[in-house]
Amino acid sequence: MVKLLRAVIFDLDGVITDTAEYHYLAWKALAEDLGISFTREFNEELKGVSRMDSLEKILARGGKQQDFSNEEKEKLADQKNRHYLTLIKNITPSDILPGVKEFISDLKTRGIKLGLASASKNAFQVMELLGIKDQFDAIVDAREIKKGKPDPEIFLAAGKLLHVEPDECIGIEDASAGVESIKRAGMFAVAIGAKENFPEADLVFSSTAELSFENILEIYNKNLT
Template identity: 55%
Template structure:
């Protein structure tokens, strides 16, 4: 296998890929919805996955029977309040919360000299990675607070690739959200989508669980596509 068909970096989303903090996001948004007297269900919460805090708030406010216009300052205050609830909840996270297969995959990637990074829309990524005890497992964690655009824009994945010093075409992105997969493909990367709900036609690999991730299969699929287009 030649160097041009080998993976040079794997860039991961955080929530739902490295660990599952979705429940804490759900609880935090539920607290905000309750304060505002808005309906909020687990089904609706699926719409907020991989979406920025303000965009999520806009979707939530769209549930109101009578629309109300909030100032940018009020929106920011509500978004900040949601994050405060979330930050309290995630203090429960421990290294035991790393999803199945991830630690093994990271060890394989390291053994093969493949770089790794985190490309999350979460402004709490550094905190969660620290609580998981994984600070040394990633070459870069993109600071979402410094980004101008959110997924499905590819900025976060391109920023990670640039920081790792790897051409995006030799990167794999791993996501559990539709907007995230769209961002990976827009960045020109190989996309892995992890979901029990559905397959995505634009994803290069569709898996049900993180436990199905392994370097050998990933590199084989990556090489097959590279060789097909070369």
């Protein structure tokens, strides 16, 4: 039986809007408060990773994993998030990445369901600020899952809310952990970024401005068995 493409599930940061700089600044401030060096290169390792897992990576970088109780770690993560929320207050629809509005409009016209699978606990707020939350049929964020990316749970949860099978979905990500999550969910994976960074992806666009449903559908159909 030939499967039809029925849904597209987006990551948020780096795919719909670029809040990576705000995350970087908030994590950097926290790390420096703890006496831990924090670079843009290290920040790349946190893309697509949950807040608590990101904190653990930062503490490990400074050799301070055992210096804090679980309760203290929760407070540190909350401190980072409060800083981040202050930074993103000025987000507007103009912060949607190039090509994304047009791509979403094309999908809606074709009757394709839209989902969001974000490791951020602030996904609903960011989508509201961008003015596109109501265009999405399902939104799943880190508050609703137990396992973060690269575990497939978040994409499977989004697919379930959309009432579609995994092989009827594509996922779009800009992080290797996210692409792994999509593939482990049994979905078609589209990556945004440098091709050499995503060997597991089914299709790679160098930027969101290149997103094309026709190109995606062509490769998706070729992958059908």
